[in-house]
Amino acid sequence: MATRMPNSERSPSPPSPLDQRDAAIQELQKGSDLVKLLGEQLGRLPVQLGCRDDALTSVRDISMSLDSSLYALQSERDQHRGSSSGAGGPGAVTSDGGGGRSSTRARRTTHRRGKHGEEHPRRRIFTTTTPENDGYHWRKYGEKTILNTEFPKLYYRCGYSDERKCQAKKYVQQANRKHPPEFTVTLTNEHTCNTLLPDQPSSSSTSQVLDFTKASMSSPMDPHADTAMLKEEEEEEAPSIDESTRIMSTSVSSYGAYDYNELSPQSWK
DNA sequence: CGCATTTGACCCGG
DNA sequence: CCGGGTCAAATGCG
Numbered sequence: 001m002a003t004r005m006p007n008s009e010r011s012p013s014p015p016s017p018l019d020q021r022d023a024a025i026q027e028l029q030k031g032s033d034l035v036k037l038l039g040e041q042l043g044r045l046p047v048q049l050g051c052r053d054d055a056l057t058s059v060r061d062i063s064m065s066l067d068s069s070l071y072a073l074q075s076e077r078d079q080h081r082g083s084s085s086g087a088g089g090p091g092a093v094t095s096d097g098g099g100g101r102s103s104t105r106a107r108r109t110t111h112r113r114g115k116h117g118e119e120h121p122r123r124r125i126f127t128t129t130t131p132e133n134d135g136y137h138w139r140k141y142g143e144k145t146i147l148n149t150e151f152p153k154l155y156y157r158c159g160y161s162d163e164r165k166c167q168a169k170k171y172v173q174q175a176n177r178k179h180p181p182e183f184t185v186t187l188t189n190e191h192t193c194n195t196l197l198p199d200q201p202s203s204s205s206t207s208q209v210l211d212f213t214k215a216s217m218s219s220p221m222d223p224h225a226d227t228a229m230l231k232e233e234e235e236e237e238a239p240s241i242d243e244s245t246r247i248m249s250t251s252v253s254s255y256g257a258y259d260y261n262e263l264s265p266q267s268w269k
Numbered sequence: 270c271g272c273a274t275t276t277g278a279c280c281c282g283g
Numbered sequence: 284c285c286g287g288g289t290c291a292a293a294t295g296c297g
């Protein structure tokens with residue numbers, strides 16, 4: 001467990017001359033996150049406001065734009081840094097996966113990925129509080145407890161990966177246990193299927209994912225309203241986990257500076 | 270009854 | 284050898 005990043009202290013401002021592109025990426029990330037937050041805030045507004053859905057639509061639009069720009073920039077930087085390969089992508093897909101305890105196990109001699117260095121697929125890492133509704137259908141295919149982490153990592157894959165050959169994957173891991181729990185979401189392989197789920201907005205059923213069916217919610221906020229009770233995602237762990245709560249005491253709420261890990265096995269602990 | 274999730278086993282890279 | 288990622292049989296839910 002001596003595997004620690006030599007950089008025990010992450011400096012917010014790297015001394016090396018950052019490209020304008022990197023700066024733009026950071027800002028875009030921040031903007032994307034903020035927009036997501038805005039979307040949540042909007043979503044929690046009373047539906048009675050007719051403009052709410054329109055606003056949500058706009059927010060979603062903005063988010064997608066930001067995401068696209070971010071993605072493009074990151075791809076550019078990625079291939080600039082790594083090899084000069086033009087991103088062939090997972091063209092040859094070996095049918096065999098990892099598991100399969102069948103007796104007949106053909107050893108996969110073909111190199112799945114990772115040529116000579118940095119050929120890893122695109123990887124977008126960000127944090128959000130609502131990993132469930134990003135507009136895609138995800139199918140969970142695994143869950144693993146990561147060392148030195150408090151919460152397990154959940155592995156999702158595009159629901160149409162079979163028919164549409166969509167290799168998009170998504171790893172979700174709870175970052176902290178605060179009440180608006182944040183989740184670190186790692187998104188790999190852009191969606192090749194354009195099967196975005198029915199848009200949330202529109203007039204009709206507004207309760208697609210969030211069940212406000214019985215929530216009267218006369219008042220916008222209840223003083224004791226804290227148990228949001230996420231309809232999915234993340235288990236509630238055993239009640240024996242306490243340890244010392246000294247980790248990450250850096251501020252509560254208010255996020256002026258986010259910590260974006262980029263292809264680095266960094267951990268909070 | 271069909272589908273998504275669960276969960277232990279397996280495989281691979283470091 | 285260990286840890287992370289994936290598969291696929293079993294189970295639960297609609």
